[in-house]
Amino acid sequence: MESKSRIDIISLFLFICIAAIGVASVYSATSEQGAYTLLEGRSGKQLMWFGVSAFLGIVIFLLNANFFEVFSWYFYVALMLLLVVVLVIGADINGARSWIRVGSFSIQPSEFAKYGTAFAVASLLSSIGVSFEKRNDLLKMLGVILLPAILIILQGDTGSALVFSSFVLVFYREGLTPLILILGLVVVFIFVVTLVYGGVYFSIGVLVILLVFYAFTYTNKNLLVPSITIAVLAILLSMSVQFLFTNILQEHQKKRIQVTLNLIEDNRGAGYNVNQSKIAIGSGGATGKGFLNGSHTKGNFIPEQETDFIFCTIGEEGGWVMSSLTIALLVAFILRLYHLASRAKKKFKRIFIFSLASIIFFHLMVNVGMTIGLMPVIGIPLPLVSYGGSSILAFSIFIFTALKMDATRDEDLISIYS
Amino acid sequence: MNNHRAGYIYLALLLIGVIYILRLLQIQVLDDKYAVIAEKISLRRQTVYPQRGLIFDREKNLVVYNEPVYDLMLSLPIRLKGIDTGSFCEILEIDRREFDKRLAKAKKRSYRGKSVFKKNVSNILYARVQERLYEFKGFFFEIRQDRNYKYNSAAHVLGYLGEINRNQLKKQEEGYYEQGDYNGKKGVERFYEDYLRGVKGEKYFYVDKFGVNKGSYKEGKLDVEPIDGNNLFLSIDIDLQQYGELLLNNKMGSVVAIEPQTGEVLALISSPFYNPANFNIQNRGKFYSKAINDPTKPIFNRAVSAPYPPGSTFKPVMALIGLEDGAISENTHFGCPGYYKLGRRIIKCHEHTYSTSLQRSIASSCNTYYCNTFKSMMQLDKYANTEEAYNSWRNYLQSFGLGAKLGVDVSGEFKGWLMDPSFYDKMHGKDRWSYANIISLSFGQGELGLTPLQMANVASSIANRGYYFPPHVVKQIEGIESIPQKYLIKKHIKVSPSNFSPVIEGMFEVTKTGTGSGVAIKGIDIAGKTGTVQNPHGKNHSAYMAFAPVNDPKIAIAVVVEESGYGATWAAPIAHLMIEHYLQPDSVEVSSREYLETKMKNSNLIPVKYRELQDASLYGK
């Protein structure tokens, strides 16, 4: 059985590939015409974070596999406390109070909160007797993911808070009714249609559909009440979306959404980043301008290029080939993690690994989507690629913990059968 | 069931991956709009200015050279932020208010992503700012060539540069110039602009958000090296020019000296003149209004722009025409009682022997002789009437290049005055005028105006015994086979060569025994003619025309000194000193003439009322 408790080579290989692309891109985005080497500056730091990660990975592999399961709630509670601490003593960077200064380093607890929450969710869902049928259990699940999300929103970092919605995928996978997901999609649909066409037109549209529906089904009296109810709910939702949008959302949030929906063109203000980002990626062509040769990257036209907009550098210098390859590698990595989740023998491990995969999925979708104008600008990093110590460390620990769980899956079999 | 659900999630993931890759295919490969935009945003073209051609004198002494001027530029002024304004102002020696004012202006005038923040920054300031430029993102220098001068001399010949004006910009055919480029405005800078300017090059490079250079585009494959302008060799002898300027110090007047065999101008002086360095790009703003407000008109190029009645210097020409037309012969004598009687009018002459030969009439400048000559020409039987006779006289003058521009390569040339018969028709009525009405033309007064250049060209034509080459100030353009063709075409005077001898003898007599003998030069045979030009506004203008040596002319010269007195007192000595300076620079005689030279240098003939309005800094003395 010795041979089977080894780290998953495919995941590790994909991890290293993605990290390498990241380090190279950070180097290109930050080094001024090769003013320093890969080992200096931000790319050097990025490498250092991966070094630390590798060290922590080894530590994780030396731990007993059950350690995590036993202490999962401690992780969660500790990290939630850290989120509260941040609110009190956190340093204000770019308008968000989400950093804690430790000596010369700043750490961002919200990046680690996902890790802790994954433990809590895995622990909660795998505990005996928990069911999606029970309202109390549902409230517990909601509470476990809403608590960090709300704390992070209070820090002023809405983007990072949205990441916790990826746990809904986990819940769905574990038995949550798909109605929630469908409802979520319907809400998004109504939201978009309302903003694009306006609440009034939406309501008229709904009424027209209702009339047509009624004309075909008027013989069936049973359908009348529910269909009217749905229509009224839809109209009410649309109205509240309109209200929410005009009265609750802040100006910059409104603009980001409007720019994404192509409702306004604002290439200097809210749309500046996306516009420059699209130009940088679009100008890369099929094979790119060559490593370190991206004129848009070198010109610092895109703010936060080494962090949230790192994909621009890949797209500009590596062209379609490299940007597609990067996406493909990330998708493959996520799929592999899903595979690891599915082959876990313990529910706790399955849910934990599945959470990790879903979080990376969400990051990939939102981060790349915003750089190519398919998503609103939500400031979250591209996992393992974007520059940033907290993000790199948090994801690495997360991944190594998952790999450790996978490596020891056969022991679970033994413990189950023994 | 849950495996089923996991499958949906995998599918969603794959779908997102495929959508994103297809979206990337669209914006990266299928749509090249973004590549175009990216280049527009980050690619810059910069003009590389060539070295403007240098200007040398005929002895290959460097006269005009280039000096860089630095314009402090600001790229994308709207993006300017995060610079330490305080220390920037301190380095630039401006206050915060001026900074804001300049920035506001720069924002308004931004052109092709850049605008001027401060023009003509001094060398010292340039060095100081350049050193710390990296701190002030967005600021950069544009270097252009201004002119500087080895001598405070020849300003009118050289001309100056200036920013190209809107009209020229619009009219240009090849689209060579851009807004803000310099071109020659006056003098040879203007006439030889096409040779001097060279060909601009260009450089392509990437810039960042602040417009800072981020390296060349395609390793400079598209860059074009500038081609330097052609050097110019003037026909001007800068030493002679300076000497003449010294003699005309504190005088209003002009000297033009020409090499007769070639038409090359050796010196072209208009006094007062300004220091050419005061009129370069950096300084002209400061000095222009001073020059405009100076009542002695230092910008006005008297040598080519001011028409003076030639006075008695015209007599040799009149004699040549009389001989050629048959009004007089070599042996014609006229008696002069000291005046010429015209009906009830008396035209005064001055004391000299009663009977006058042709030669003596020139040497002693007898008005009566020329009144008679003119009268007999106007009444020759071959002419049906006065108008026909006048036209014939006018034709002779036109062959000397009078009444029309000679086409010299110096700005502001005026054609002079030589009236059409219709002028007299209007004045007196058709066929109602005769020689009597225009008799003063015979001794160079009346409706006749010659620029000093035309006067010198007449001297040159007489020296050549019947021809001239159009005068010009450029001897050679480096890299070009010849100067403009029009300066190489010989122009013939409508007087046969044989008729020149008696006139030249008379002119030689002037410096031996006549009006110019007082300032004769030992060892050089000079043929000359003095003139004292009546000036209704003040003292007479002193004029002189000469060439030397008589038998092998090397220099022809005309001198006018305004409001000074007799031709023999001022113009003749200046001409003789210059002739000597040119022909015998090392002559021992120089010391014996020191008195004359000192007198010319030190006399101030500028009317007193003008003197206090002159600004010495303009002249650079």
Ligand SMILES: [Zn+2]
């Ligand atoms: Zn007389």
